[in-house]
Amino acid sequence: MDNVNVRQLQDVVIRFSGDSGDGMQLTGTLFSDTSALLGNGISTFPDYPAEIRAPQGTVAGVSGFQVHVGASRVDNPGDYCDVLVAMNPAALIANRKWLKPTATVIIDGDTMTEDNIKKAGFKTLDPIKELDLEGFNVIIPDITTMTKEALKDLGMDNKAMVKCKNMFALGMCFWMYNRPDDYARRFLDSKFAKKNPVVAEANKLVIEAGYNFAANTHQIANNYFIAPAQLEEGVYRSINGNTATAWGFCAASEKSGLPLFCGSYPITPATVILEELAKRKDLGVKTVQAEDEIAGICTSIGAAYAGNFAVTTTSGPGISLKSEAMGLAVMAELPIVVVDVQRGGPSTGLPTKTEQSDLNQALYGRNGECPMVVIAASSPSDCFHYAFMAGKIAMEHMTPVILLSDGFIANGSEPWRIPEMKDYPAIVPPIVEPREGEEFLPYARNEKLARGWAFPGKAGLQHRIGGLEKDHLRGTISHDPKNHQEMVTTRKQKVEKVADYLPELDVYGAESGDVLVIGWGGTRGHLHSTVKQLLDEGKSVAHLHFNYIYPLQKGVEDILKRYKRIIVCELNEGQFANYLRQQFQKYEFESFGKTEGQPFTVVELRERIEKMF
Amino acid sequence: MADFKYTPADFKSDQQVKWCPGCGDHAILNAVQRAMPEVADALDKPHNKFTFVSGIGCSSRFIYYMKTFGFHTIHGRANAIATGIKTANPDLSVWVCTGDGDSLAIGGNHFIHAIRRNIDLNVILFNNEIYGLTKGQYSPTTKLGKITKTSPFGTVEKPFTPGELVIGAKGTFFARTIDQEVVLTKDCLVAAAKHKGMAVTEALVNCMIFNDKTHAMFAGDKATREEHTIVLKHGEKMLFGKDKNKGLVFENMRLKPVTIGEDGYTIDDILVHDAKTADTTLHSMLAAMKYPEYPVAVGVIRDVDDENVYDQRVQQQVEEVKATAKIKCVDDLLRSGQTWEIR
Numbered sequence: 010m011d012n013v014n015v016r017q018l019q020d021v022v023i024r025f026s027g028d029s030g031d032g033m034q035l036t037g038t039l040f041s042d043t044s045a046l047l048g049n050g051i052s053t054f055p056d057y058p059a060e061i062r063a064p065q066g067t068v069a070g071v072s073g074f075q076v077h078v079g080a081s082r083v084d085n086p087g088d089y090c091d092v093l094v095a096m097n098p099a100a101l102i103a104n105r106k107w108l109k110p111t112a113t114v115i116i117d118g119d120t121m122t123e124d125n126i127k128k129a130g131f132k133t134l135d136p137i138k139e140l141d142l143e144g145f146n147v148i149i150p151d152i153t154t155m156t157k158e159a160l161k162d163l164g165m166d167n168k169a170m171v172k173c174k175n176m177f178a179l180g181m182c183f184w185m186y187n188r189p190d191d192y193a194r195r196f197l198d199s200k201f202a203k204k205n206p207v208v209a210e211a212n213k214l215v216i217e218a219g220y221n222f223a224a225n226t227h228q229i230a231n232n233y234f235i236a237p238a239q240l241e242e243g244v245y246r247s248i249n250g251n252t253a254t255a256w257g258f259c260a261a262s263e264k265s266g267l268p269l270f271c272g273s274y275p276i277t278p279a280t281v282i283l284e285e286l287a288k289r290k291d292l293g294v295k296t297v298q299a300e301d302e303i304a305g306i307c308t309s310i311g312a313a314y315a316g317n318f319a320v321t322t323t324s325g326p327g328i329s330l331k332s333e334a335m336g337l338a339v340m341a342e343l344p345i346v347v348v349d350v351q352r353g354g355p356s357t358g359l360p361t362k363t364e365q366s367d368l369n370q371a372l373y374g375r376n377g378e379c380p381m382v383v384i385a386a387s388s389p390s391d392c393f394h395y396a397f398m399a400g401k402i403a404m405e406h407m408t409p410v411i412l413l414s415d416g417f418i419a420n421g422s423e424p425w426r427i428p429e430m431k432d433y434p435a436i437v438p439p440i441v442e443p444r445e446g447e448e449f450l451p452y453a454r455n456e457k458l459a460r461g462w463a464f465p466g467k468a469g470l471q472h473r474i475g476g477l478e479k480d481h482l483r484g485t486i487s488h489d490p491k492n493h494q495e496m497v498t499t500r501k502q503k504v505e506k507v508a509d510y511l512p513e514l515d516v517y518g519a520e521s522g523d524v525l526v527i528g529w530g531g532t533r534g535h536l537h538s539t540v541k542q543l544l545d546e547g548k549s550v551a552h553l554h555f556n557y558i559y560p561l562q563k564g565v566e567d568i569l570k571r572y573k574r575i576i577v578c579e580l581n582e583g584q585f586a587n588y589l590r591q592q593f594q595k596y597e598f599e600s601f602g603k604t605e606g607q608p609f610t611v612v613e614l615r616e617r618i619e620k621m622f
Numbered sequence: 623m624a625d626f627k628y629t630p631a632d633f634k635s636d637q638q639v640k641w642c643p644g645c646g647d648h649a650i651l652n653a654v655q656r657a658m659p660e661v662a663d664a665l666d667k668p669h670n671k672f673t674f675v676s677g678i679g680c681s682s683r684f685i686y687y688m689k690t691f692g693f694h695t696i697h698g699r700a701n702a703i704a705t706g707i708k709t710a711n712p713d714l715s716v717w718v719c720t721g722d723g724d725s726l727a728i729g730g731n732h733f734i735h736a737i738r739r740n741i742d743l744n745v746i747l748f749n750n751e752i753y754g755l756t757k758g759q760y761s762p763t764t765k766l767g768k769i770t771k772t773s774p775f776g777t778v779e780k781p782f783t784p785g786e787l788v789i790g791a792k793g794t795f796f797a798r799t800i801d802q803e804v805v806l807t808k809d810c811l812v813a814a815a816k817h818k819g820m821a822v823t824e825a826l827v828n829c830m831i832f833n834d835k836t837h838a839m840f841a842g843d844k845a846t847r848e849e850h851t852i853v854l855k856h857g858e859k860m861l862f863g864k865d866k867n868k869g870l871v872f873e874n875m876r877l878k879p880v881t882i883g884e885d886g887y888t889i890d891d892i893l894v895h896d897a898k899t900a901d902t903t904l905h906s907m908l909a910a911m912k913y914p915e916y917p918v919a920v921g922v923i924r925d926v927d928d929e930n931v932y933d934q935r936v937q938q939q940v941e942e943v944k945a946t947a948k949i950k951c952v953d954d955l956l957r958s959g960q961t962w963e964i965r
Contacts, residue, residue, distance in 0.1 A: 046962050192960075237964075246961045260952045270710050290940045291947030292955065297709055297936075300735035304702040307695070307732070311675075311706020314693055315714065319706070337696050427956045465691035465707070465714055468670040473635070473686050475694025476678075485637065486686065 015187070018233045020050075020079035022087035023182060025175075026104050027096025029072040030062050032175040036094075037074025038422075039193045040182055045247045045424045046192055048237030050079040052534065053249075054086035054608065055420045059277070059360045066120075066128040071103040078186070080236040084541075085534035086421060088610035092185070094178045096120065096152070098136050099129035105140045113146040113185075113229070115178060119153035148228045152177045152219075159218035160211050169208070173215040180219020187234045190216050243426040250389040250418040251281035253425070254322075254348060257396025259292050262318045264397075265404050265436035270317040272297040272308030277360045278416045279324040279350035302330035306347065310334060313343040314474075316440075316464030318400055322348040324416075325358055328367055329374070335409055336375045337476045339500065342452075342460050344403035344410075344438065346396070351415040353606040362606030363416035365530055366581040371411045372559055372588065378497045380504040382406070383558040385413040385530035390425035392418060395556060397433065404438040406507055407459035413558070415580070417608045418531040438462055443469035451484035457510075458503035508560040514553065514568060521571035522549030524621045527598075528578050529555040529585050532609055536578060539614040548622060555585075561592070569596050574621045576601055578614060626668050628659040633669075635689040646801030646827030647681055647748060653799075653807035654688070654717075654746070660808070661815040667715050674717045675704040677724035680755045681748035681827070684719035698729025701736040704743050705932075712933040715815065718745040723753050726762040726782055737791040740819040741932040744811070747784055747822055750829040751836045758832035765836070785909025788822045789902050789924060795821035796909060797922045800841045801828060806853065806920060813922050819931045840913035850913050854921040856897040859889065862917050869893070877907050879916055897925040 025037045034055055041051050056073040063070030077087035089109045095101040097120040108114065126134055133139050137147060156174040157167070176193075183190055194213050201209035223229055248256075262269035271294065273283040287296045295317070299305040302323055309319035323331060328349045338345050351367045353359025371383045382402055386395040392414055399412040441449065441461035451472045452460050463470040472484060480487040481495050516525075518540050528536040533554050540552040553568055555561065569575060576599040577586035583600035590598050601617045603609060633655045641647045662669065672690040676682035678697035685692030691714075695703045700718045708716045725733040725747055736743060752770065753759040759772040763784065767776040788796045795817040797810035807825060814821035826837045835842055840850035852862035852870065860870040867882050869892035880887040896904075905924040911917065949955050 042960065046960065048962065048964060240964050242964055244957065244961050244963050246956070246959065256952070256955060259955060263952045268710070270706070272706055289955070290943035291949045292952070293940055293944060295709055295936055295940060297705065299702070300731050303699065304705070304732055304735070307699045307702035308706035308709065310695075311693075311703035311708075312710035313706075314703070315673075315707040315710035317710040319710070333696055334699065337699075341693070427961065430951070430953050464711075465673040466671055466711060468668065471670060471689060471691050473688075473692035473694065475685070475692075476696050477694065 015232050015234055018080070018235050020077060020083065021092070021186060021233065021235060022075060022077045022090040023092040023094070024073055024075045024090040024104055024107060025094045025178065026071055026073040026100035027175065028065050028099070029058055029060065029070050030065070031072070031096045032172070033072045033074050033096070036175045036179045037076050039179055039196060040188070041076040041078070041422065042247050043183070043188045043192045044076070044078040044235070045245070047188070048240070049235055050081055050083035050238040050240070051247070051422070051424055052077045052083045052086045053422045054417065057361050066097055066099050066125050068099045068103045068130060071100050073104065078235055079238060081238045082240065083423070084538045085608070085611065088612050092182065094182070096175065096178065097129070098126045098131065101136055101140065102129050102131065108145065110144070113148065114142060115181060116147065116149045117152035117174065118149040119151045121149065150222060155218060155222060156215050159214050163207055163211055165207060165211060170211070173211050176212045176215040177219035177222070180216040181223040183216065184220045184223035185229055185232060187232060190220065240424070241426055245424045245426055247422050248390050248393070248425045249281070249420060249422040250386065250392040250414055251279070251350070251420070252285050253390055253392035254386070254396045254412070254414060255282045255285035255289070257393040258286070258318070258320050258346070258400055259289055259294065260393070260430060260433060261397045261400025261404070261436060262292070262294070263430065264433060265318055265400070265438055267316065267318045267404070267438070269294045270309060270312035270319040271295075271321065272299050272312065272319070273305045273322045274299050274302045274327065276302070276324045276327045278352060278419050279322045279327070279348060281419070282322040282348060302327040303334060306331040306334040306345070309345045310338050310341070310343055313338070313345045314341070314465070316462070318344070318404060320346040320348065322350070324350045325352045325354055325360065326356060328370060332375050335381060336377060336379050338409035339375070339379050339381060340476050341474050342407045344407055344462070346399045346403050346410045346412055348412045348414060350419045351413060353604070359606040361416065363531070363608055364580050364604060364606060365415055365532070366584065366604065367413065368558070368581065368584040368588070371413055378501065380501050380559070382408055382410040382504055382507055382560070383413065384410060385556055385558055386418060387530050387533035387554060387556055389418050389421045389423045393425075401434065401436045402507055404436055405459065406457050406503065407439065407462060408504055413530055415531040440464070441470060443467055450482045452479060452482050454499070458499060458506055505560045508563055511557050511562045514562045514564050516551050516553050516568055518544050518551035519549045522551065523573050524548070524550045524618060525569065525572035525575045526550065526552045526578060526618060527555070527575060527589070528552070529558060532578060532580060535609040535611055535614060539611050539618065542611065542615065543618065550618070566593060569593055575599065576618060576621060578609065580604065580609070626662065628662050628669060630655040630659065633658045633689055635687050637686045639687050640683065641680060642831055644830040645680070646750065646825070646829070647684070649801040649804055650746065650748065650807060650825050650827065651684065651687055653804045654811060656804070657808040657811040657815075660812050661715065664812060664816055665715060671713060671715050672717070673707060673714050674719060675700050675707065676719040677721070677729060678755070679721040679724045679753070681719055681721045682724060698724055698727070699732060701725065701729060701732040701743070701745065705736055705739070705741055708741055708743055708933045709936055712742070712937050716743050718743055720745060720747055722747070722749045722751060722761045722763040722784070726784060726787070734787065734791045737788055737793040737820050737822070739932040740794055740928055740930055742818055742934070743820055744814045745820070745822045746811070747824045748827050749784060749824050750827045750833055751781070752829050752833035754829045754832055783910055784822070784824045785923060786906055789906045789909055792902065793822060793924065794819040794926045794928045796905070796924045797821075797823045798826065798909070798920045799823060800826045800837065800847075800851070800920060802841070802844070803920070810922060813925060817925055819928055840918045850917055851920050852917040854895045854897070854908065854919055854923055856895055856922065856925065858895055860893045860895050877911065877916065897922050898927065900926050
């Protein structure tokens with residue numbers, strides 16, 4: 010390695026891509042976890058098709074995993090990549106647009122056959138020329154051949170050998186960025202060694218082969234080093250948004266002292282939350298895999314009635330199916346959390362792609378005057394915090410809560426400084442205990458306007474509730490006009506009162522000035538990076554990000570009035586902008602929306618926001 | 623031994639019962655309130671453990687008339703909500719009041735899946751073969767050809783027989799009763815309560831207003847009811863008729879009603895009812911019997927012991943995993959797997 014330059018880098022973005030059966034998600038995860046363990050900042054973005062195995066070699070079947078590794082905190086998975094690993098011509102054609110001008114492109118030469126090139130949709134048989142890649146550092150090793158060569162003594166069949174080729178690419182990247190392979194080796198052992206030791210051995214051998222190939226050939230001139238990030242002291246782990254959501258609910262359950270219940274129906278990209286909670290029987294979690302989305306929420310409503318902290322999880326069209334039952338939870342004033350991991354819509358839409366277009370439905374999508382608290386998480390790790398807060402608000406205020414996540418933060422991962430539960434606040438739901446000689450009034454309210462939570466099984470608290478309008482105290486059926494008005498008003502006031510208990514809003518950047526950039530939910534990382542760049546260049550700009558959507562935190566107007574122009578950036582056609590326009594009519598909100606199924610890029614955000622100065 | 627003793631009055635709420643005069647639901651309410659003290663005794667469960675859940679429809683107003691915990695939910699979803707309640711707290715005695723529209727049309731999916739899971743719910747399925755609360759549209763149990771508001775020229779869709787649906791889904795308990803037979807209803811409900819697992823009791827109720835006399839051919843007249851129905855009792859001969867001189871035999875793979883002493887049939891030819899067998903063949907045939915070819919079967923048709931009771935199994939799994947788990951609290955969970963420290 011004496012003729013190799015080791016260079017220091019601030020950050021690098023690598024995009025692993027191949028057929029959806031090529032193991033690109035695993036390859037990317039191993040690279041990002043290895044980097045996280047080295048203390049780098051990371052952010053990841055899995056970008057995969059809805060089909061499990063779309064036709065091999067076609068663009069439709071390309072699965073990608075982008076990882077952004079940095080020597081400081083990394084807020085987003087990066088717009089464009091420094092390295093593209095393309096395991097076939099289709100992956101090359103699909104990802105050409107994401108290359109930085111200086112990018113290195115690694116292609117498996119064995120896959121560059123006439124057949125594959127045609128299948129990928131090239132017009133000519135020279136993909137390099139056709140994609141204008143001549144100026145890039147293009148490396149075309151015969152990865153499949155070398156993988157088979159490395160494994161020739163293990164007695165594996167051809168198919169099993171070829172399956173290991175993703176590890177060759179991983180090995181090459183390990184060399185390029187000076188990553189040790191010990192974490193990947195441990196992972197492969199724990200995954201395969203018991204069931205299939207040959208597979209574990211083979212994968213490890215291929216990582217080495219890729220590493221040695223990169224080190225020995227002179228095709229890659231440089232070897233880079235990314236210093237560990239200067240992160241706050243503490244114990245860290247890598248976490249994705251769905252797991253963080255599941256764990257946040259476990260935390261809310263522990264703090265409330267009530268068992269956690271999850272009734273859900275599998276749906277992409279929310280399913281991992283149900284899967285994770287199904288594992289958490291060690292913490293007493295009960296999960297019901299329901300027969301449909303409606304039963305998912307209805308079992309949760311039943312569990313909440315019975316005195317559990319109950320949640321239900323869904324995505325896309327699933328939230329539509331749950332609408333009626335959400336109305337029941339509002340009427341019965343039972344605490345449940347409904348998670349909507351948003352994906353591209355309408356209808357089945359883009360199941361594996363991200364979007365923020367369910368906001369209007371979360372706010373308004375139910376019959377009648379039907380207010381629910383709406384909260385949005387904004388990064389993979391803060392899903393933990395907002396899931397916890399959703400639980401706390403639901404149980405303490407006796408209201409259903411919608412927690413909005415999205416495909417981008419749900420599947421993406423980042424390092425997370427692990428909190429300690431002693432630092433989290435208590436959750437004190439208004440649980441009713443029977444009192445001798447006192448009539449129990451199911452709809453009597455406390456200072457939060459929350460009604461008492463009386464679990465079946467407690468002697469003396471027998472009462473009847475339901476979806477019909479009810480008497481404001483006794484909860485019996487009431488069709489009295491004045492009572493209905495009172496109940497409608499009270500339900501709304503109860504939800505709006507939640508604002509009294511929310512933290513203050515925080516603005517990043519200029520105290521006052523030219524431009525205020527507003528976002529909500531999962532766009533935080535991209536907006537933060539964009540505003541940071543503009544601030545570094547001396548622009549008068551600030552970023553205001555919302556996690557509490559309904560009710561909004563107090564003091565929004567005090568912030569709005571300090572800036573000359575306001576722009577709302579979101580992955581929809583301006584739903585939050587309209588929501589703000591309705592409430593703050595004196596102000597002009599410009600709207601920058603995008604519905605491509607992809608997160609924002611910092612480049613496009615800059616381009617739009619720069620026009621405002 | 624229980625330190626409580628209840629009377630039906632303990633289960634009557636203070637709400638005015640608002641069903642139409644003459645509605646079959648009144649009789650079912652009466653039977654349920656009479657069954658409850660017996661059930662409390664048999665299960666050794668105090669009053670506060672009883673929870674009634676309903677969907678939407680006339681019969682779903684039931685819960686307001688019971689002085690127990692009650693949840694009047696949304697159309698079709700009572701079985702799903704009750705599943706959540708029972709899973710969250712298996713110690714409760716959970717009752718579902720639902721109708722033929724509620725559980726067999728809009729809530730059909732929840733109904734069959736609750737049966738499949740064998741969760742320990744007691745479902746009272748009020749079958750009046752009509753939508754009453756919406757004023758007279760045909761339901762999934764309405765007889766073929768029936769003229770209703772939404773079938774002014776007669777229906778062109780065949781009805782479900784609820785018992786066949788339950789038994790087809792491998793339900794472990796199915797009973798059938800007639801609104802006017804308060805004692806039979808009470809007995810079915812006590813048996814349902816004792817059954818571990820999902821228990822469906824179909825109550826044939828009359829809707830005076832929109833579907834009067836729909837069950838009347840066999841059930842309407844007390845004098846002839848014994849001739850046209852057969853009360854099944856586990857371990858007893860399948861006999862019916864006022865003089866118990868008729869019975870069911872099994873011939874050519876079919877059930878056949880016969881008269882003892884005629885055509886060479888003797889008491890020895892008559893089948894003995896085995897409600898406990900897991901085999902569904904005969905139970906299904908009994909549930910499917912239609913008047914006038916057959917007497918309509920009432921009583922406990924199927925009552926099979928099955929250890930796989932959903933709510934119990936969920937609870938058991940949680941306890942088993944907890945007993946040996948390394949993760950005991952959320953702090954353990956957050957630190958499980960791969961972590962690293964920055965100093």
